[in-house]
Amino acid sequence: MAAVQETIDTVGTLQTDKYKYGFVTDIESDRAPKGLNEDTVRYISAAKGEPQWLLDWRLEAFRRWKEMHEPNWAKLRYPTIDFQDAYYYSAPRRKPKLNSLDEVDPDLLATYAKLGIPLGEQKLLANVAVDAVFDSVSVVTTFKEKLGEAGVIFCSFSEAVREHPELVRKYLGTVVPASDNFYATLNSAVFSDGSFVYIPPGVRCPMELSTYFRINAAETGQFERTLIIADRDSYVSYLEGCTAPQRDENQLHAAVVELVALDNAEIKYSTVQNWYPGDETGKGGIYNFVTKRGDCRGAHSKISWTQVETGSAITWKYPSCILRGDNSVGEFYSIAIANNYQQADTGTKMIHLGRNTRSRIVSKGISAGYAQNTYRGLVSVHPKAEGARNFTQCDSLLIGGHCGAHTVPYIESRNPTAKLEHEATTSKISEDQLFYATSRGIPAEEAIALIVNGFCRDVLQQLPMEFAVEAQKLVGISLEGSVG
């Protein structure tokens, strides 16, 4: 597996020999030795100064994981991953600070410009020291103060373990159990860091919470863990990711996101994922195996997932909702773009447990080049879910003659009062459409971006405003090179 080898080589160029003779808990060193065993798990936990209960939780997950097998039901092809041939922990390192934008890779700057990211933000993203005009420190400080006044907790996962252990312990693993699936269990054993959010009862979070504000604090690593709790009558909108392209030396990523919405609470979770997809020949690129699940635990609660997936070589991701509370609502809006040799297998699960629960799924899959794009979804209505309703719409768009789109919807109803609707379409950007648009003066690549944005409109509208504008441009950029 060339790509992993490349990653290993990169990591290998850093000093690794000092770990040759094994270790116990050498906190001084900044990386755990290669491979995964109980010691690795203990190392990670110790390095982060975690309490015993969390170490026990990790170890239990690790024991489970050893018994598990990698799932193979997704429509994804990739070489077997050797989990012993990887590093599982490196201490958070600050990216090297640069003095000016002149030192930044010009390709990266060109992409920022296309996305229309303001200069100040470009500097922040590229980790250039910022000037007085755009002082990231003061932005973050004002931001923290404002949240503090509202009683909102927004911090790194590690900080939450230290400062709010009772909340973490109460909710961790209650939505995605440590033994949930191969990748989630792996994450539970070795997760590096991530975000923690708690919105107290009756509070409407005064601003969109964005991981962006933490992006340069430290790299969160490949096994990110996010936990968001919206207590009763609260509301939060959370933005994950960034339209700017992200590279990472780790090829394998397995994140876990857990959302809990109590009575009358609402969580809106938006993602723009633009990890390195590999080159035009399919070499390199991130493997992204993510478990995201929201629990509408309270009555009248609502969780809505919106995702724009354009990056990664492999995407394996099914943000889901458990509609436990009566009258709770789950939504899933998705745009998945796969170009060149990318493969995406993504969708959602809506599990209707409570009465009068409602769910809505709108999925737009776009395939170009030699890419394969699969929508995989489950709508399940349990016997007690009186009056459950679901509406599903799955549209696929093909560009060129070598890509594929696949729709795999599972529908299970065990309550006769349930109303489930499913609509699906597959279409192709035709040569006629391209000629028509170009004959009116619109260059072919711009025409594709225009048509694809039209195709995705229903989902783009769900994104917070500032995100939507960038996402719209990202759609065009992701498909560059898909014509001619």
Place this chain on the structure above:
Amino acid sequence: MLEIRNLHVEVGGKEILKGLTLSIPAGEVHAIMGPNGSGKSTLSYTLAGRDGYVVTSGDILYQGESIIGLLPEQRAAKGVFLALQYPIEIPGVTTMTFLRTALNAQRKARGEQLMDAAQFLRLVRAKGKTLNVNDEMLRRPLNAGFSGGEKKRAEILQMALFEPKFAVLDETDSGLDIDALKLVAEGVNALRGPDRAMLVITHYQRLLDYIVPDHVHVLAGGRIIKSGGRELALELEKSGYDDIIKAAA
């Protein structure tokens, strides 16, 4: 304005235009009439630069320069416009967005200033008025679910917005009832002017009652076999294509 010299065009390896010569000076409207399969649509696609329409010999000069090496969008930016017989549906993209994107793409290519949304809205409303195109229609995806008349009106609206120097109208009358035809013809006539040339391609002479041409040409077998004034169209209507084709052979 436009000069076509001994044009030979192949589509899918088959020669369709076989030595077509035609000259249209600025300020004039020419009509090309011809039976099915004579090469009318091939001519219009070739003028617009569609992929797959291969010029094997001859040339197309527009404002004195050859355009056969140019992409469709480059020709559009230079002021060439083709109104299609069957306008294509663009689902999900509102008419407004499409038109603004197209106009700004042309302006950008010409190095002109782009139009913001407010400026454009004023412009498109003004141009749409005479063609009976209202805001409701502008908010619908372009051509998707449009009636035949709406599609043709949207085409002429684009012509009015882009203000091309040379416009080809391919079978603009097809699928229109008489009221819609009058409306479209009015839109076209409003754009006639000393700096603009037009080529109206049609199977029937009916359209030429409303868009009165300066010259009429008969296209058959990939060549212009007869040219004349407006009366040629009437003659064709009466006696059909067969006699003229026989006489020319």
